[in-house]
Every structure is written in C-alpha cells, then in structure tokens.
Amino acid sequence: MQLVRRAKRGDDHAFEELVRRYDRNVFRIAQHITQNREDAEDVVQEAFLKAYSNLEKFQEQSKFYTWLVRIAVNEALMKLRRRKPERTVSLDEDVKTEDDSLPREVADWSPNPEQMYNQAELRDILTRTIQGLPPGFRTVFVLRDVEGLSTEETADALELSIPAVKSRLLRARLQLRERLSRFFQKKGSGDGDQHTSGDGEQ
Amino acid sequence: MKCSEFLNELTNYLDGVLDARTKSELDDHLAWCHNCYVVCDTTRKTIEIYRDSELYELPDDLRTRLRSAIMNKCTASKKSQPPGS
Numbered sequence: 382m383q384l385v386r387r388a389k390r391g392d393d394h395a396f397e398e399l400v401r402r403y404d405r406n407v408f409r410i411a412q413h414i415t416q417n418r419e420d421a422e423d424v425v426q427e428a429f430l431k432a433y434s435n436l437e438k439f440q441e442q443s444k445f446y447t448w449l450v451r452i453a454v455n456e457a458l459m460k461l462r463r464r465k466p467e468r469t470v471s472l473d474e475d476v477k478t479e480d481d482s483l484p485r486e487v488a489d490w491s492p493n494p495e496q497m498y499n500q501a502e503l504r505d506i507l508t509r510t511i512q513g514l515p516p517g518f519r520t521v522f523v524l525r526d527v528e529g530l531s532t533e534e535t536a537d538a539l540e541l542s543i544p545a546v547k548s549r550l551l552r553a554r555l556q557l558r559e560r561l562s563r564f565f566q567k568k569g570s571g572d573g574d575q576h577t578s579g580d581g582e583q
Numbered sequence: 584m585k586c587s588e589f590l591n592e593l594t595n596y597l598d599g600v601l602d603a604r605t606k607s608e609l610d611d612h613l614a615w616c617h618n619c620y621v622v623c624d625t626t627r628k629t630i631e632i633y634r635d636s637e638l639y640e641l642p643d644d645l646r647t648r649l650r651s652a653i654m655n656k657c658t659a660s661k662k663s664q665p666p667g668s
Contacts, residue, residue, distance in 0.1 A: 396657065400650050404643045408649075412639040422645070426653050433657040487618040490625050495632055507636050526630045532598075549593040558622070558629040565625075 385445045389436050396436075400429055403446055406528055407453045413523040414457035416512050418466065424460060428453035443537055447530070450538040456522060461516060494565035510560045518553035525550050584612045587621050597627055 384402075387395035404425060411424035431452050432439075439448055495503055511519060524535045525546070536546045589612050595601050600617050613620045641649075 393654065393657065397650065397654055404646060404650060408641040409639045421639070422649060425649055426656065429653045430656050430660065433653075463636055487621045489587075489621045490628060494628060504636070504638065507633060507638055511633070511638075522633075527633055529634075547594055551590075551641055553621075554594065554597075554626050554629060555590070557633070558626045561629055561632070562625065565628075 382441060382445070385436075385439070388433075389439070395518070396433055399432075399445065404429075404451055405518060406446070407449065409579065410450060410453055410520075410523055410528065411457045411528070413511065414520055415460045415464070417460070420457070420460040424453055424456045427432040427456045431456070444534065445446050445541050446476070447538050448535045450524065450528075450530070451540070454524075454539060458516065490562065490565040494561075497565065505539035506561070506564050510557060513560060514553055514556055518549050518556065521546055522553035522557065526554070584608055586612075586616060586619055589613075589616070590622070593623060593626065596623070597630070 384398050385394045388399060395550065407428055408421055411428070412418065415421050415424065423580070425461035428449065432449050454494050491497055498506065514522070514526065520539065521535060521541075523534065524530045524538060532543055532546050532550075535541075535550075536543045539546070541549075589609060592601065592609055596606065600610070609619065613623060
C-alpha cells in the first residue's frame with residue numbers, strides 16, 4: 382500500500398513500480414478475455430492509464446490489485462464487444478444457462494495427462510478449450526483459478542455477488558473438465574461411463 | 584447424498600471451505616461413487632493444469648515496450664491537465 386500512497390502523491394516512479402508488479406497479471410487476464418494479442422496490449426495500456434488518472438478516487442478499503450483488475454476486465458469486455466458487435470458481451474449473459482455443465486459422461490484421465498502431449502500441443506489444447514467458454518465463465522475461472530484471487534476479491538472485481546461467482550466458477554470448471562476429457566482420457570477407456578445422476582446434459 | 588448435491592458443493596469442496604460435517608458427507612459420497620470421484624479428481628487436475636500452464640506470458644521485449652508506452656501516456660496526461668486540477 383506504501384507504493385500506492387506514494388503514487389497518489391504524484392510519485393511516478395512508485396506508479397511505474399506498480400506497473401512492473403502487475404503488468405503480467407493484467408496482460409494474462411486481458412488476453413484470456415479478449416483472446417486477441419493486440420487487444421490485450423491495448424487493454425494493459427488503457428487499464429494502467431485509467432488507474433493513473435483515477436488514482437485519487439481509489440479507496441484504500443480494497444486492494445489496489447483488485448481495483449486494477451476491475452478496470453482491466455471492463456476494458457477487455459469493451460474490446461470484446463467491439464470485436465463481436467453482433468452479440469452483447471457481458472458478465473451476466475450466462476445467467477440463464479441451466480444445468481448444461483453438469484457431467485454427461487465420466488471418463489477417467491491418464492495419471493499424468495499433461496505428459497501425453499508436447500508443450501506446444503498442450504498449449505494449443507488448453508487455449509482452444511478455454512476459448513470455447515462463454516466470457517462470463519472464462520473471466521471468473523481465470524481470476525479465481527489462474528490468478529488466485531479469492532471468491533470475495535473476484536466478486537468485488539467483477540461487481541458480482543458471491544453466489545454468482547461460485548455458480549459461474551463451478552460451471553466453468555466442469556465445462557473445462559469435460560472438454561479436456563476428450564484429450565486426456567485413459568487410452569482404451571472408450572467413451573467413459575454414463576453418469577448416473579441424471580442431472581442433465583451439456 | 585445424491586450426485587447432484589455433491590456436484591453443487593464441488594467448488595466449495597475443492598476450495599476447502601466446507602464445514603467439517605458437510606466435508607465428511609462429501610467424503611462418504613466419494614468413497615462409494617466412482618463417477619463423482621473421477622469428476623472431482625479430474626476437475627482438480629483441470630485447475631492445476633491451467634494454473635501451471637503459463638498461457639499468455641508477457642514476453643520481456645513487449646513488456647518493456649508496454650511499460651514505456653504506459654509511462655509516456657501517464658506523463659502526457661498529467662501535463663495536459665490544467666494547473667490546480
């Protein structure tokens with residue numbers, strides 16, 4: 382918080398240190414949401430510039446990083462909307478989705494699934510798989526499970542309720558798991574067992 | 584416990600935020616329900632794989648360029664503000 386206070390008093394070196402501290406995280410979040418390298422670069426610049434310009438409005442009850450993430454997510458969603466004007470992109474768009482992410486069939490994975498592919502192949506699989514998630518699910522998953530924000534911090538950054546974050550996180554995790562199963566299931570395990578819960582299908 | 588009830592608690596279970604009694608009920612379910620065990624185990628692996636994947640790392644040269652651009656824009660924005668604002 383010391384750096385933030387110095388930056389607020391006009392110390393640009395302190396602000397540059399904040400950029401250095403968080404630029405990698407903001408870039409990762411931006412690229413996960415926009416799925417576009419140029420857009421992610423723009424988001425990083427715009428998010429830090431907005432943070433700089435509005436620093437005096439930052440209330441120190443929340444963490445600077447959470448506040449910065451909120452700015453970056455909003456910038457990234459705006460980019461996505463511009464790129465996909467035919468659809469409305471918002472964090473609420475998936476609310477109506479019912480039990481579509483509950484497991485349909487269950488195939489066990491190889492003991493070390495990430496070793497079944499070389500690094501480039503694995504990267505491609507992971508990228509394509511997460512790209513298939515709706516932005517609202519993707520964003521929650523990235524903040525919670527990749528960036529390690531708490532549920533409360535994620536809710537704060539996305540201006541969502543805690544139950545909404547939890548619900549999206551569950552669906553995101555289950556959808557990713559199901560999609561990855563196609564690549565990681567044990568050889569010879571066929572199509573997997575039918576899940577017996579009867580809880581709906583994807 | 585039904586599988587659907589287990590799945591509803593899966594995120595809390597994986598995040599270790601359940602009270603002891605609920606956790607114990609989920610453990611009991613996992614002990615006999617192979618499918619839920621597999622879903623739980625592979626969901627945990629899904630999270631680990633993404634956490635360790637280092638997708639979208641910021642390359643050093645781009646990082647330097649971006650930081651320089653950010654600081655230039657910040658300085659310019661400060662200069663463009665009227666005095667006393």
